[in-house]
Amino acid sequence: MQITVHVNGASYAREVEPRLLLIHFLRDELRLTGSHWGCDTSNCGACVVWLDEIPVKSCTVLAVMADGRRVLTVEGLERRGVLDPIQQGFTECHGLQCGFCTPGMMLTGRWLLDHHPDPSPEVIREALSGQLCRCTGYENIVRSVRWAAEHPA
Amino acid sequence: MQVPAYVEYEKATSIEHALALLARFGPEARILAGGHSLIPMMKLRLAQPETLVDINGLGELCYLRVTDGELRIGALTRHAQLLDSPVAGQHFAILHDAEKVIADPIVRNWGTVGGSLCQADPSEDLSAAFAALKATMLIQGPGGSRTVPAREFHTGPYETVVAPGELLTEIRIAIRPGGGSAYAKVGRRVGDWPVGAAGAAIWLAGDIITDAGIGLTAVGARHFSAAEAEEFLRGAPATEASFARAGEIAAAHCNPSPDQRGPADYKRHLASELTTRALRRALRRAQRQDA
Numbered sequence: 080m081q082i083t084v085h086v087n088g089a090s091y092a093r094e095v096e097p098r099l100l101l102i103h104f105l106r107d108e109l110r111l112t113g114s115h116w117g118c119d120t121s122n123c124g125a126c127v128v129w130l131d132e133i134p135v136k137s138c139t140v141l142a143v144m145a146d147g148r149r150v151l152t153v154e155g156l157e158r159r160g161v162l163d164p165i166q167q168g169f170t171e172c173h174g175l176q177c178g179f180c181t182p183g184m185m186l187t188g189r190w191l192l193d194h195h196p197d198p199s200p201e202v203i204r205e206a207l208s209g210q211l212c213r214c215t216g217y218e219n220i221v222r223s224v225r226w227a228a229e230h231p232a
Numbered sequence: 233m234q235v236p237a238y239v240e241y242e243k244a245t246s247i248e249h250a251l252a253l254l255a256r257f258g259p260e261a262r263i264l265a266g267g268h269s270l271i272p273m274m275k276l277r278l279a280q281p282e283t284l285v286d287i288n289g290l291g292e293l294c295y296l297r298v299t300d301g302e303l304r305i306g307a308l309t310r311h312a313q314l315l316d317s318p319v320a321g322q323h324f325a326i327l328h329d330a331e332k333v334i335a336d337p338i339v340r341n342w343g344t345v346g347g348s349l350c351q352a353d354p355s356e357d358l359s360a361a362f363a364a365l366k367a368t369m370l371i372q373g374p375g376g377s378r379t380v381p382a383r384e385f386h387t388g389p390y391e392t393v394v395a396p397g398e399l400l401t402e403i404r405i406a407i408r409p410g411g412g413s414a415y416a417k418v419g420r421r422v423g424d425w426p427v428g429a430a431g432a433a434i435w436l437a438g439d440i441i442t443d444a445g446i447g448l449t450a451v452g453a454r455h456f457s458a459a460e461a462e463e464f465l466r467g468a469p470a471t472e473a474s475f476a477r478a479g480e481i482a483a484a485h486c487n488p489s490p491d492q493r494g495p496a497d498y499k500r501h502l503a504s505e506l507t508t509r510a511l512r513r514a515l516r517r518a519q520r521q522d523a
Contacts, residue, residue, distance in 0.1 A: 080241060096238070097239055097240060097241030097284065098235060098236040098237065098238060098239050098274075100235065100236075100271075103235075119233065119234045119275070120234070120272060120275075121268060121272060121339060122423060124336075124338055127338055130342070133312075133341045133342070134338050134341055135338065135341055135342045136268075136338055136339065136342075139267060139268050139271050139272065139339075139342075140267065140271070140342065141236075141241070141264075141267065141271065141284075143241050143243075143286070144264070144267065144286060144288060146243070187337075187338065205337065206337055208336050208337060208422045208423075209335070209336025209337050209338040209339060209422065209423055210336075210338070
């Protein structure tokens, strides 16, 4: 089936099988490998991207469902060579160890800050509660989101 | 790598179009809403539809509004939208209690209310919440629409009265004065199904309970409800003793299965204790002491 998906501001037209998952479309078809393919069971959240401005687990969305919609991946956070504050926060606060959960954490963090510019650590923990860090580095992830809240672009 | 089997895909552009597609592709076609139950089932080959009819473009099924004394929820409403809805929380706090503990925030962004109900998992939270509220489901088909009480909606695990060719479009809950509601769940971790959960709705005249609804999930309760406990509460005083007894009755009439989430006697204990807790909180809300 022919689909057109608008990813990070660019439009991509591809012929895909309806059963293709959005995460594999992004990684294998578009070679946008920043989004990570983790548990495959919508538990871990490593694959979180925005679909029409809403964070979703892209291992549980078909690529055809994104036809005509906008997708934001971690590659789209940076603007003109400048890191988004959420990316800078993870850098400043050692918000990643192995880095596998990081893209999903940052996209959810960015969405949270867009809707709640000054979230408490409890609100951040709730927002990230559908995502797992296999290094268990949650303290620094929460600090990283707080850093971004305190240093808006 | 978990990937669904080969499947055909059609994008519906209206309710009528969705119904026409269902008619055209027959009983092996499945509605695709949020897909957060269906797609995992397809990955595991527990579901293997021939055709998916995607209704995500049907904005007309995405709403929460009060009409004719009822809260009406469009079937494509996302869990997050129900959780964020002031009008839903104002009238039926049980819905916000339940939504806070359904899956996780990201899954709630895309999973839908109607999809959860039609998936009909025996551990589904909303099935218990709507059973407690004695909601009504609106189903559309080729011959028009029909309404079904929430307690007649499920015919068994993963089975509902929605026939091939039909589409659940709306959930309706009558707004009655003097009511309060609450939901209590025990789960092992965020995003997991409940070990056990109970919802309660009560309506008062003074200190007397005029009507009660109790919903139970994950504990093998018939129609996700506890009819015997409701019957006991009707006309009883709204007291701790009544609520404790209602919990005992509810537990006695459920039929939990032991599994990795716990043994049957523990789940039965939860059915009793959570029913009592939900009733207690529903009472406080009915008395407006806890908004």
